[in-house]
Amino acid sequence: MTGKLGLPADLYGRRRADRSMRVLRALIGGTEWIRNYRAGRRHPVTPVDRDLAVLVDEVREVAADVVALRLRAAGGGPLPAWQPGAHVDVLLPSGRMRQYSLCGDPADRGHYRIAVRRLADGGGGSREVHGLRPGDRLTLRGPRNAFPFATAERYLFLAGGIGITPILPMVRAAAARGADWRLVHTGRTRESMPFAAELARLDPQRVWIRPDTEYGIPASGAELLEHAPSGASVYCCGPVPMITGVRIDLPGADVGALHFERFSEPPVTGGAAFGVQLARSGIDLQVPADRSALSVIRERLPQVAYSCRQGFCGTCRVRVLSGEVEHRDHVLTDEEREQEMMICVSRSAGGRVRLDL
Ligand code: FES
Secondary structure (H helix, E strand, O other): OEEEHHHOOOOOOOOHHHHHHHHHHHHHHHOOOOOOOOOOOOOOOOOOOOOEEOOOEEEEEEOOOOOEEEEEEEOOOOOOOOOOOOOEEEEEEOOOEEEEEEOOOOOOOOOEEEEEOOOOOOOOOOOOOHOOOOOOOEEEEEEOOOOOOEEEEEEEEEEEEHHHHHHHHHOOOOHHHHEEEEEEEEEEEHHOOOOOHHEEEEOOHHHEEEHHHOOOOOOOOHHOOOOOOOEEEEEEEEHHHHHHHHHHHHHHHHHEEEEEEOOOOOOOOOOOOEEEOOOOOEEEEEEOOOHHHHHHHHHHHHOOOOOOOOOOOOOHEEEEEOOOOOOOOOOOOOHHHHOEEEEOOOOEOEEEEEEEO
């Protein structure tokens, strides 16, 4: 979810101020893994190219400015299986492509469910989703899973606002397995926090709903981590400041591995502006120092596919026809780097690249 000027909005839909972005850049530093922070592992994500035609089956408001869409296969029959943490690419009628976590029941092969917060200053995708009605047709790609849920005995789930979407199926799976789990759901106000009714049906001893307005300030990382059962695996999805707070306070907490997912594009650090020529489209573009080639290219070619936007899934791979590349990805081999680049993170080393797009 990226706001105008390339500044990502947070999951509550607020535009982040320049100063906080500077602090964020200082905290995040250069290229890094944002998942499996402590475990130091990465999970390969298999790109899924099949197109799935689906129909909107139901649209339901699940919080202020948040709708949940139930989808079914346009031709009837079962939808592909998925696991908690999975997402789908949604090709909207305008041609915009957006990614949304699946937040329904993986055992229900007849339906998918996604939930979307309307972002007034976003790129228009969420507003378009909010205009969808039952019977509207969409195309999906996936599901694929960049936030896999691993078996453990104890869990702490942390969800910020709409970040509850990948977490909700994880919580249900943990509860079904008989694991020891806690969930903290944060948000600006109680009314803005989706799926309150469903969360209320979970074990109330294990769920803490924490709206900022009722506590005065957003929760610190330490406050969130306090709720972890000893040695728990931590799964966190929320706005960048929430994830950053948890990461900072993690070393002092009695927890296991941290797994986290953020939806907004990570800030570009140490980048210089460069030119991109799209050979097949005949388009010349300028990529500013603080934006990715992917985000600039998608303004003209919204169908260009992407997934993680962090250089590890392989979805945005593009053939380079000419120009030297500063590779910042984590998937290409040295041999592949001779001919290809991941446009979500990699940049030109010589001021200009020509791409097979
Ligand atoms: S979108 Fe995943 S590597 Fe670029």
